[in-house]
Amino acid sequence: MIINVAIIQMEIRDGEKPINLSKALEYLKYLRDEKIKPDIICFPELFTTGYDLRNVKMLAEMIPGPTIEKMSQISKDNFIVIGTILETREQKYYNTAFILGKNGNVIGTYSKIHLFSPMLEKEFLMPGNRIPTFTIPELDNLTIGIAICYDLRFPEIFRKMALDGAQAIIVPSEFPSPKRDTWIILSKARAIENQLFIIGTNRVGEGRTERFFGSSIITNGDHSEIMGENEEIKVLKIDFNSLIKIRQKLPLLNDRRSDLY
Numbered sequence: 001m002i003i004n005v006a007i008i009q010m011e012i013r014d015g016e017k018p019i020n021l022s023k024a025l026e027y028l029k030y031l032r033d034e035k036i037k038p039d040i041i042c043f044p045e046l047f048t049t050g051y052d053l054r055n056v057k058m059l060a061e062m063i064p065g066p067t068i069e070k071m072s073q074i075s076k077d078n079f080i081v082i083g084t085i086l087e088t089r090e091q092k093y094y095n096t097a098f099i100l101g102k103n104g105n106v107i108g109t110y111s112k113i114h115l116f117s118p119m120l121e122k123e124f125l126m127p128g129n130r131i132p133t134f135t136i137p138e139l140d141n142l143t144i145g146i147a148i149c150y151d152l153r154f155p156e157i158f159r160k161m162a163l164d165g166a167q168a169i170i171v172p173s174e175f176p177s178p179k180r181d182t183w184i185i186l187s188k189a190r191a192i193e194n195q196l197f198i199i200g201t202n203r204v205g206e207g208r209t210e211r212f213f214g215s216s217i218i219t220n221g222d223h224s225e226i227m228g229e230n231e232e233i234k235v236l237k238i239d240f241n242s243l244i245k246i247r248q249k250l251p252l253l254n255d256r257r258s259d260l261y
Contacts, residue, residue, distance in 0.1 A: 001139070001140055001142070001239075001240045001241070002237055002238065002239045002240070002241075003039040003040065003139060003142075003237070003238050003240075004036065004037075004038040004039050004040075004235050004236070004237055004238075005038060005039065005040045005041075005042065005199060005218065005235070005236055005237075005238055006031055006038035006040070006041045006042065006079075006233060006234070006235045007042050007199070007201050007216045007218070007227065007233070007234050007235075007236070008024070008027050008041060008042065008043050008044070008047075008201065008233050009044070009201065009202065009203075009204055009214045009216045009227055009230075009231060009232050009233070009234070010023065010024070010027070010043065010044055010047055010203060010204065010231060011203070011204050011205035011231045012044065012046070012047060012049075012050040012174075012203055012205065012207070013050065014049070014050035014051055014052045014207050014208045015049060015050065015052030015055055015059070016050075017048050017049050017059055020047060020048045020049065020050070021048045021067060021070065024043060024047055024048065024071070024083075025070060025071065025074060027041075027233060028041065028071060028074040028075060028081070029074055030233070031078075031079065031233070031235075032074055032075075032078050032079075034235075036235075037078055037079055038079050038235050039079060039080065039138075039139060040079065040080045040081075040082060040139075040170075041075070041079050041080070041081045041082070042082050042083070042170055042172065042199055042201040043081070043082065043083030043084075043172060043201060044083070044084075044172050044173060044174060044201050044202055044203040045083075045084045045095070045148055045149050045172040045173050045174045045201075045203065046084055046085065046086065046095065046174060047083050047084070047085070047172075047203075048067055048085050048086075049085070049086055050174070050203075050207055050208075051119050051120070051174065051207060051208070051209075051210075052208070053086075053119075053120045053121065053123070053124040053125065054120070054124070056086055056093045056124050056125070057088075057093075059086050060085075060086040060087060060088040060093050061085065061086070061087065061088060062087065062088060062089070063085070063087050063089075063096060063098050063106060063109055064098075064105075064106050067085055068098065068100060068106060071100060072100055072104040072105075075100055075102070075104070076102065076103065076104035077102060077103075077104075078102065079102060080099065080100065080101060080102055080107075080136065080138065080139075081098075081099075081100040082097065082098070082099050082100070082146070082170050082172065083097065083098065083172055084096060084097040084098070084112070084148055084172045085098070087109075087111070092126045093124060093125050093126060094111040094112070094125055094126055094127075094128060095111065095112040095115075095121065095125055095148060096109050096110065096111045096112070096128070097109060097110045097111075097112075097146045097148055097170075097172060099134055099136075099144075099146070101136075101137075101138065102138045103138075107134055107136065108132060108134045110128065110130070110131075110132060110145075110146040110147075110148070111126075111127070111128025111129075111130070112125075112127065112128055112148040112149070112150070112151065113127050113128045113129065113130075113131065113151065113157070114127070114150045114151050114153070114154055115127050115150070116149065116150040119174075119209075119210070131145075131157050131160050131161060132145070133145045133161050133164045133165060133166050134146075142167060142168070142240070143164075143165040143166050143167055144166055144167065144168045144169065144170060145158075145161030145164070145166040145168075145169040145170070146169065146170050146171075146172075147161075147169055147170075147171050148171065148172055148173070149171070149172070149173040149174055149175060151171070152171055152173070152175075152183075152186045152187065152190065152200075153186060155189075155190065155193060158190045158193065158194050159193065159194060161194075162194035162195070162196055162253065163253070166194075166196055167196055167197065167240055167243060168196055168197040168198075168199055168238070168240075169190070169194075169196060169197070169198055169199070170199045170200075170201070171187070171198060171199065171200040171201070172201050173200055173201065173202045173203070174202070174203045174207075174210075174212060175202050175203075175212070175213070176207075176210035176211060176212055176213075177210070177211045177212065177213050178213075179213075180213045180215050183200070183202065183213075183215060183217075184215060184217060184224075184226065187200045187217045187219055187224075188217075188219050188221060188224060191219045191220050191221040192221035193252075194253070195220075195221070195243060195246050195247050195250075195252055195253065196220070196243060197218065197219070197220050197238055197240075197243070198217065198218070198219050198220075199217075199218050199238075200216055200217045200218075201216045202214050202215060202216050202217075204229060204230060204231050205231065213229050214227055214228060214229045214230065214231075215227060215228070215229065216234075218236050218238065220242055220243065220246065221246070222242070222246060223242075
């Protein structure tokens with residue numbers, strides 16, 4: 001199976017939710033009106049708010065909620081949308097990824113399980129407690145997983161999703177400078193270790209306290225496409241047949257010693 005994935009490498013204004021959401025909706029409209037529409041659109045981490053966690057009570061919303069509703073008005077019958085927003089749930093707050101299906105409904109969510117204390121997540125957010133995978137009916141029941149930014153440094157969750165059938169793991173991120181080399185190395189490593197695609201969408205530009213380098217990446221370990229450091233959209237083809245060849249050549253997952261670890 002071959003699919004088209006659009007990566008929206010976006011500059012985000014911390015705390016300016018209406019401005020960020022308006023920009024995101026314009027990107028969706030642009031891709032909707034293209035002759036060849038993408039199958040999946042990937043936004044960066046917290047693309048509507050950035051890291052303005054001190055105002056989380058004002059910025060967070062339910063899923064589904066106003067952001068999902070506005071996006072689905074454009075995406076319905078056109079493409080799948082994936083990103084993360086600040087979610088409020090039972091009077092607690094989470095950094096939560098959503099998968100918005102082509103039918104306009106949320107297929108599933110994942111709340112970030114590894115909170116990044118240098119950017120105050122542990123102070124204001126709760127961690128998730130699930131590592132799900134998701135089946136995408138519109139794409140021949142493709143199985144995907146989601147990890148969020150700092151999760152990239154914890155290989156165990158990627159292995160779990162691989163063993164649960166994931167063929168691609170989407171990684172919405174706000175990976176800050178000067179960690180570009182780390183971002184690329186870890187993305188490739190997670191792909192190589194698990195023989196799947198990593199689709200990492202990173203923020204660009206200046207935040208209140210950090211600078212972000214972009215360099216969004218799609219890689220299966222053997223081949224990588226890496227974007228630059230400017231705000232841009234790129235639509236790339238992913239050929240899942242390449243995973244069959246990689247796994248046949250080196251049956252890594254089958255060679256695991258599950259009796260020992």
